[in-house]
Amino acid sequence: MIEPKEFYRKLDSLLSKINLAKSGADFLFTIVNELGKTFGNDLHIGGGRIYEKNSDEYVLISPLSNSEKLDIETNLDINSILVQSVLNYKTYIFDHAGFGLKVDYKKEYAIPAAITVHNQDHDWILIFELRNGWVREEIEFCLNAVRTVLNYRLLSESIKSEFEQSYLIQKSLLPTSSPQISGYQLAGNSRQAELVGGDIFDYYSYDNKHFGFCIGDASGHGIPAALLARDAIIGLRMGLGNNMEMVHTLKKLNRIIFQSVFSTRFISLFYAELELNGNLAYINAGHPLPILVHNDEVAELESTGLVFGALPEIDLRRSFAKILPDSVLVLFTDGIVERQNNNGEDFGSERLKEVIVKHKYLDAKEILDSIFQAADGFGNKKKWKDDATALVIKRIE
Numbered sequence: 001m002i003e004p005k006e007f008y009r010k011l012d013s014l015l016s017k018i019n020l021a022k023s024g025a026d027f028l029f030t031i032v033n034e035l036g037k038t039f040g041n042d043l044h045i046g047g048g049r050i051y052e053k054n055s056d057e058y059v060l061i062s063p064l065s066n067s068e069k070l071d072i073e074t075n076l077d078i079n080s081i082l083v084q085s086v087l088n089y090k091t092y093i094f095d096h097a098g099f100g101l102k103v104d105y106k107k108e109y110a111i112p113a114a115i116t117v118h119n120q121d122h123d124w125i126l127i128f129e130l131r132n133g134w135v136r137e138e139i140e141f142c143l144n145a146v147r148t149v150l151n152y153r154l155l156s157e158s159i160k161s162e163f164e165q166s167y168l169i170q171k172s173l174l175p176t177s178s179p180q181i182s183g184y185q186l187a188g189n190s191r192q193a194e195l196v197g198g199d200i201f202d203y204y205s206y207d208n209k210h211f212g213f214c215i216g217d218a219s220g221h222g223i224p225a226a227l228l229a230r231d232a233i234i235g236l237r238m239g240l241g242n243n244m245e246m247v248h249t250l251k252k253l254n255r256i257i258f259q260s261v262f263s264t265r266f267i268s269l270f271y272a273e274l275e276l277n278g279n280l281a282y283i284n285a286g287h288p289l290p291i292l293v294h295n296d297e298v299a300e301l302e303s304t305g306l307v308f309g310a311l312p313e314i315d316l317r318r319s320f321a322k323i324l325p326d327s328v329l330v331l332f333t334d335g336i337v338e339r340q341n342n343n344g345e346d347f348g349s350e351r352l353k354e355v356i357v358k359h360k361y362l363d364a365k366e367i368l369d370s371i372f373q374a375a376d377g378f379g380n381k382k383k384w385k386d387d388a389t390a391l392v393i394k395r396i397e
Contacts, residue, residue: 001135001138002042002043002138006042007042007138010038010039010042011038011141011142011145013038014034014035014038014039014146015145015146015149017031017034018031018034018146018149018150018153019149019153021034023157028050028117028124028126028150029050029062031146031150032048032049032050032062032126033048035048035128035142035146036048036128039142043134043135043138043139043142044130044131044132044133044134045113045128045129045130045131045134045139045142046068046128046129046131047068047070047110047128047129048062048126048127048128049062049064049068049072049126049127050062050124050125050126051076051124051125051126051127052122052123052124053078053122053123053124053125056077056078056079057075057076057077057078058075058076058078058083058123058124058125059074059075059076060074060075068129070110070111070112070127070129072112072127076125082094082112082114083125085114086114086115086116086125087116090115090116090144090147091113091114091115091140091143091144091147092113092114092115093111093112093113093130093136093139093140094111094112094113094114095111095130095136110129110130110131111129111130112127112128112129112130113127113128113129113130113139113143114126114127114128115143115144115146115147115150116147117147117150117151117154118151118154119154119155119157119158120155120158120159121158128143163195163196163223164195166195166196166223166226167195167196169230170196170197170226170229170230173200173230173233173234174190174200174201174202174233175188175201175202175203178203178364179203179205179211181211181276182208182276183276183395183396184274184276184393184394184395184396185363185364185365185392185393185394185396186203186213186364186391186392186393186394187363187364187365187367187368187391187392188201188203188215188368188389188390188391188392189368189372189389189390190387190388190389191335191372191384191387191388191389192384192387193221193335193383193384193385193386193387193388194221194222195222196222196223196225196226197221197222197225197226197229197387198217198218198219198220198221198225198226198228198229198267198387199215199216199217199218199229199333199335199387199388199389200214200215200216200217200218200229200232200233200389201213201214201215201216201331201389201391202214202233202236202237204236204237204240204273206273208276209275209276210273210274210275210276211273211274212240212271212272212273212274213271213272213274213331213391213393214236214269214270214271214272215269215270215287215331215332215333215389215391216229216232216267216268216269216270216287216333217267217268217287217288217333217334217335217387217389218232218266218267219265219266219267221386221387225387228257228260228265228267228309229267231256231257231260232253232257232267232269232308235253235256236249236253236271239252239253240271246271246273246281246283246318247283247316247317247318250269250271250283250285250308250316251313251314251316253308254285254308254309254311254312254313254314254316255312255313257308257309258308258309258310258311258312259312260309265309266307266308266309266310267307267308267309268285268286268287268288268307268308269283269284269285269286269287269307269308270282270283270284270285270287270290270301270331271283271285274323274393278322278323278324278325278327278395279320279322279323280320280321280322280323280329281318281319281320282301282304282318282319282320282321283304283305283316283317283318283319284301284302284303284304284305284319285303285304285305285306285307285308285314285316286303286305286306286307286308287303287307287331287333288332288333288334288337288349289301289302289303289349290329290330290331290332291329291330291332291349291352291353291356292321292323292327292328292329292330293327293328293329293330293353293356293357293360294324294326294327294328295326296357298353298356298357299321301319301321302319304316304317304318304319305317323393323395324395325395325396325397326360326394326395326396326397327394327395328356328360328364328367328392328393328394329392329393329394330352330356330367330371330390330391330392330393331390331391331392331393332352332371332388332389332390332391333386333387333388333389333390334386335384335385335386335387335388335389336352336371336375336388336389336390337349337352338386339375339376339378339379339384339386339388340379340385341378341379341380342380347374347375347378347379351374351378352371352374352375355370355371355374356371358370363394364392364393364394365392367392367394368390368391368392371390371392372388372390375388
């Protein structure tokens with residue numbers, strides 16, 4: 001038997017390697033080899049091989065070495081004693097007769113020990129050789145620990161991959177660049193508090209006389225908020241267009257969101273259509289009031305309805321504003337104005353107005369950058385606790 005303190009030291013080292021090993025196609029092969037290197041002599045264990053589930057059988061996917069003593073078939077039927085024993089017990093030592101394996105007993109004594117590991121998409125069985133001198137308590141302790149940590153790592157990798165895919169999907173829905181509109185500069189940016197978030201903004205090109213834009217903020221964070229944000233973006237893109245009445249379209253979108261089964265189903269939304277002559281028609285469904293700056297005048301665009309998802313039917317009305325030459329219109333989400341400093345103070349709309357007024361002579365992208373820099377600095381550059389989005393529209397001469 002291995003001395004207990006040495007056993008635990010080596011096991012801890014092996015488990016750390018499982019957590020830190022590079023992900024990829026060779027991950028399991030690397031861990032199987034590490035187990036043999038770490039405990040081959042002390043626990044009399046080695047000859048690790050990997051079988052992957054494929055339909056109704058497990059297929060050998062690791063190469064055999066010349067030193068392996070067991071003569072086990074490369075394809076294992078899922079109903080075989082070996083497979084069913086491992087699936088039932090998770091860790092199993094085949095130290096009795098009649099376990100149904102094709103073993104060459106003329107070779108040096110060896111018996112199989114197996115564990116099952118899996119992620120959300122794949123299942124594997126790992127089979128090792130136990131040679132003369134093995135101790136059941138040590139083998140079971142070691143293999144159970146390896147199986148537990150491996151399963152956690154594989155599941156974590158799978159979940160991480162799904163989050164990354166969700167991030168890429170959401171990122172693909174947000175504009176990667178601003179449209180070129182005669183007489184206007186547009187710039188937008190969104191920062192998520194988590195890998196995915198509930199803030200949206202978008203642009204809509206209709207004809208050479210007018211265009212549209214929107215900003216929204218789904219309640220909550222993470223995937224539920226991101227799913228609702230995705231539905232809002234797609235719903236607006238499908239419902240809006242030439243000769244489409246904005247009130248009717250947005251009321252229909254509200255009904256869809258109200259029926260959502262997600263844990264978060266409220267979203268504030270500001271949608272506007274702007275003619276090149278500066279006439280602006282908009283609906284503000286419970287969103288923070290956009291700020292309009294012209295010279296030294298600062299105005300806010302009023303709310304015209306409730307947030308989406310609160311009720312199956314809501315009253316929405318259009319409102320109007322005029323975007324004069326050299327005016328700056330800034331749309332934003334709560335994450336900007338609710339950014340807090342060390343004293344718990346909010347950045348607030350008044351500070352945001354000061355930033356806009358101070359930088360109104362810059363172009364739209366520079367104004368946008370100034371807003372994020374000011375809010376970020378106010379929060380001492382700490383991690384953002386809420387999704388933060390801003391959209392700047394500047395009319396130029």
